[in-house]
Amino acid sequence: MVAVKVESTPPADALACPVAPAGFPVDQVAELPAEVREAAIRLARAYVAARAQLVRLIDWHSPGACEPPAS
Amino acid sequence: MFERQFLTLLGVSVAAAGLFAWGAAGHHQRDRLQTWATTRCAAAGEAYAPPAKSKDKPGQVCAGRIDQLVKFERDTNSQTAGVLLDALNDQTRKTNTDAAKARTAAEAAAAATKRMEAANAAVKDDQVGGAWFGALNQSAGLRAPER
Numbered sequence: 001m002v003a004v005k006v007e008s009t010p011p012a013d014a015l016a017c018p019v020a021p022a023g024f025p026v027d028q029v030a031e032l033p034a035e036v037r038e039a040a041i042r043l044a045r046a047y048v049a050a051r052a053q054l055v056r057l058i059d060w061h062s063p064g065a066c067e068p069p070a071s
Numbered sequence: 072m073f074e075r076q077f078l079t080l081l082g083v084s085v086a087a088a089g090l091f092a093w094g095a096a097g098h099h100q101r102d103r104l105q106t107w108a109t110t111r112c113a114a115a116g117e118a119y120a121p122p123a124k125s126k127d128k129p130g131q132v133c134a135g136r137i138d139q140l141v142k143f144e145r146d147t148n149s150q151t152a153g154v155l156l157d158a159l160n161d162q163t164r165k166t167n168t169d170a171a172k173a174r175t176a177a178e179a180a181a182a183a184t185k186r187m188e189a190a191n192a193a194v195k196d197d198q199v200g201g202a203w204f205g206a207l208n209q210s211a212g213l214r215a216p217e218r
Contacts, residue, residue, distance in 0.1 A: 003151040005158060023213030026201040033197050041187055044211035048183070051212060052176040056169055063168065 015058050017066040018051055108133075115140060183210040 009015075032040070055066045105119075112119040112133035121127040183206070190206035208215055 002147055003154045005154055020213055022216035023208035023211060024204040024215065025218075026204045026208070026215045027218070028204070029198060029200045031197050032194075032199050037191060037194070037197075037199065037203075040207055041191070041210060044187075044207055044213075045180070045184075048180060048210060048212040052173075052180075056172050056176070059172060060165055060169055063165070 009061060015062055015065065017058060018054055020051070112136075179212075180210075183212075186210075 058066050108130055109119045112130065115133060115136050117133040117136040119130050119133050121129060121132065187206045187210045190203045194203060205215065
């Protein structure tokens with residue numbers, strides 16, 4: 001039996017680190033009803049979860065390629 | 072006189088028959104060994120008998136080939152064990168690193184959720200400002216745009 005290590009590396013562009021866009025300006029005020037606020041919070045949580053999952057996946061294939069997103 | 076010669080002849084004959092039988096048994100055993108060596112060498116991919124005009128002794132090339140095969144199997148097993156061990160270590164290291172990253176992300180998300188809830192509770196008359204937007208940015212893992 002001859003065992004050989006087989007690397008299965010995804011395409012390079014699939015391993016590119018996601019670039020986080022700029023967030024909301026903090027020097028503005030707005031009138032947001034509760035339902036809109038909840039929707040914005042849901043989107044924010046979904047985005048951070050998906051991004052963290054993607055960065056973990058990228059790090060799994062090429063360790064250290066992505067630093068954890070600065071929060 | 073005649074009787075003594077006859078007895079001597081009888082004794083010599085018995086001895087000769089014994090020697091012949093012994094030799095035949097030896098030949099038989101030798102033939103079996105030769106057959107065994109020929110088939111084993113054929114299995115190893117070499118002929119037992121050296122080719123004509125060759126200076127090799129019978130079985131010499133074949134024995135070398137068998138030694139090579141034994142060495143090949145030993146080396147292959149050793150390398151395979153090394154590769155498997157490396158793969159196992161690699162997997163363990165990746166799993167540990169990923170678990171640490173997942174924990175960090177979960178802690179950051181929990182902290183952001185706490186701040187977000189506090190900021191959301193502080194909103195009055197649906198008017199949101201810097202504190203609320205800042206908490207929202209943290210929940211999304213984003214930085215506020217630079218001015």
